[in-house]
Amino acid sequence: MHFFRSPLVARILFPGGLWKGKDKNAVYLTFDDGPNPHVTPWVLELLKRQEIKATFFLVGNNIKQNPELVAKIESEGHRIGNHTMNHERGTKTKLDVYLNSVNEVDRLINSDLFRPPYGRISFWQFLKLLKNGKKIIFWSWLSYDFDNQISTEKIIEKAKKIKGGDILVFHDSEKSFSNLKGSIEKIICEIKAKNLSFKTL
Numbered sequence: 001m002h003f004f005r006s007p008l009v010a011r012i013l014f015p016g017g018l019w020k021g022k023d024k025n026a027v028y029l030t031f032d033d034g035p036n037p038h039v040t041p042w043v044l045e046l047l048k049r050q051e052i053k054a055t056f057f058l059v060g061n062n063i064k065q066n067p068e069l070v071a072k073i074e075s076e077g078h079r080i081g082n083h084t085m086n087h088e089r090g091t092k093t094k095l096d097v098y099l100n101s102v103n104e105v106d107r108l109i110n111s112d113l114f115r116p117p118y119g120r121i122s123f124w125q126f127l128k129l130l131k132n133g134k135k136i137i138f139w140s141w142l143s144y145d146f147d148n149q150i151s152t153e154k155i156i157e158k159a160k161k162i163k164g165g166d167i168l169v170f171h172d173s174e175k176s177f178s179n180l181k182g183s184i185e186k187i188i189c190e191i192k193a194k195n196l197s198f199k200t201l
């Protein structure tokens, strides 16, 4: 099953998290798991050509390997956020290990935005990070670009339901690149045709 829309139960469990953006005349485009030397430059070119800004949730190990890409993302007017050091799944990681992972990324970049990998986070991890001043960003629409069982046509079809206020997730990772290349520009054009603008978080 593919849940393009985030399930209501998750929204109820984490009420202090952000599932939708405030501006109903805009959508919030986000890219997770980079920076990646192969995919991120392609995404940045696309965003420049389309004249839109996005938010990138970066994995610490990838930041360490590609610091120049982090600088490029920021210098081109996009926002960055913390996505843990090693893409840990919160529900399978001890509280202190998880918090250390987030702190380690905080030493590499400066951002109050945090997105839990897989959207999986324990209640205590969630509360502790909120208390530490993090804005915890989930999503309202997931592209499934990372899933090679899904066709780009299906992603484009599902994207027709995108509306104002939606937080959209794509990935600047190797395994998503084929679906990303095949779908995202078309999706951006359809969103623009609905007279919605693009904002960062």
Ligand SMILES: [Zn+2]
Residues within 6 Å of the ligand: 032, 033, 083, 087, 117, 118
């Ligand atoms: Zn991720």
